[in-house]
Amino acid sequence: MSRLEANGLTLRRGGRAIVQDVSLRMQSGMFLGLIGANGAGKSSLLAMLAGLLRPDAGQVAIDGQDVAGLSLRQRALARGYLPQNPRAEWPVSVERLVVLGLTPQLPAFGGLPAGLQQQVARVLDQFDMAGRAQQSVTTLSGGELARTMLARALVGDPPILLADEPLAGLDPHHAIDGIGRLRAFADQGRLVIAALHELTMVARHATHVAVLDQGRLIAFGTTQDVMKADILRQAFQVDACVTGAGTPTAMVDFVALARRTDG
Numbered sequence: 174m175s176r177l178e179a180n181g182l183t184l185r186r187g188g189r190a191i192v193q194d195v196s197l198r199m200q201s202g203m204f205l206g207l208i209g210a211n212g213a214g215k216s217s218l219l220a221m222l223a224g225l226l227r228p229d230a231g232q233v234a235i236d237g238q239d240v241a242g243l244s245l246r247q248r249a250l251a252r253g254y255l256p257q258n259p260r261a262e263w264p265v266s267v268e269r270l271v272v273l274g275l276t277p278q279l280p281a282f283g284g285l286p287a288g289l290q291q292q293v294a295r296v297l298d299q300f301d302m303a304g305r306a307q308q309s310v311t312t313l314s315g316g317e318l319a320r321t322m323l324a325r326a327l328v329g330d331p332p333i334l335l336a337d338e339p340l341a342g343l344d345p346h347h348a349i350d351g352i353g354r355l356r357a358f359a360d361q362g363r364l365v366i367a368a369l370h371e372l373t374m375v376a377r378h379a380t381h382v383a384v385l386d387q388g389r390l391i392a393f394g395t396t397q398d399v400m401k402a403d404i405l406r407q408a409f410q411v412d413a414c415v416t417g418a419g420t421p422t423a424m425v426d427f428v429a430l431a432r433r434t435d436g
């Protein structure tokens with residue numbers, strides 16, 4: 174059982190608080206959809222939860238331990254992190270990139286243990302990348318690279334996964350498959366926190382939802398309680414129609430309202 178707790182997180186950049194006094198308590202079994210308009214602070218909050226950005230105020234604790242006090246290896250073992258718009262800088266094979274997700278578990282020297290080779294083969298297959306295992310990642314399409322990165326994030330079976338827009342660039346089939354795998358990962362006893370813009374997917378698959386609006390947490394609770402028209406109106410300036418939130422057939426449709434002038 175893993176617990177991730179954020180207490181009073183604030184991050185200031187460019188003379189303003191881009192995340193302001195955010196507190197969240199999360200645990201294994203939850204699939205938390207983190208939603209909010211562009212610039213609401215989702216990536217900044219995820220990077221603080223991952224221990225990659227130091228907050229100006231507040232703390233993040235994993236299983237009661239301040240992430241700021243964890244070594245790099247302890248942090249890498251405690252949580253996986255998938256950044257937004259991951260890029261492939263080096264011409265390594267798909268398989269080699271996925272293996273990098275196992276780095277914190279590997280012995281310092283020697284080859285990949287047989288059990289871990291099977292894990293790599295399994296995630297490549299799950300994300301429909303087995304046929305491209307030897308292709309250079311610099312030649313992949315955007316969606317293929319996104320699937321490879323998801324495979325890398327999951328291959329080490331981290332107890333906590335933080336994913337920043339993991340479905341960006343995926344076609345409908347692979348997006349549905351990807352979010353289903355994230356939900357299954359949570360159902361198997363992991364904690365998954367994902368920043369997402371696909372509101373119908375969130376309404377169908379997330380167990381819980383947190384909503385950021387201009388750096389502030391304006392709602393946090395079960396999908397059924399949070400995916401509501403008034404909350405979505407405040408967060409996105411849209412007139413939303415939500416049906417069946419928290420069920421596999423949920424739908425979120427919306428029309429844009431006039432832009433607000435207070436931001």
Ligand SMILES: Nc1ncnc2c1ncn2[C@@H]1O[C@H](COP(=O)(O)OP(=O)(O)OP(=O)(O)O)[C@@H](O)[C@H]1O
Nearest residue numbers: 186187191209210211212213214215216217218257
């Ligand atoms: N170093 C910085 N200096 C100034 N402003 C910054 C800095 N880093 C982030 N910001 C601002 O902080 C806000 C939050 O950014 P963040 O990337 O966390 O938003 P987001 O919710 O993930 O957005 P999106 O949905 O567009 O990816 C944005 O308005 C961004 O311009």
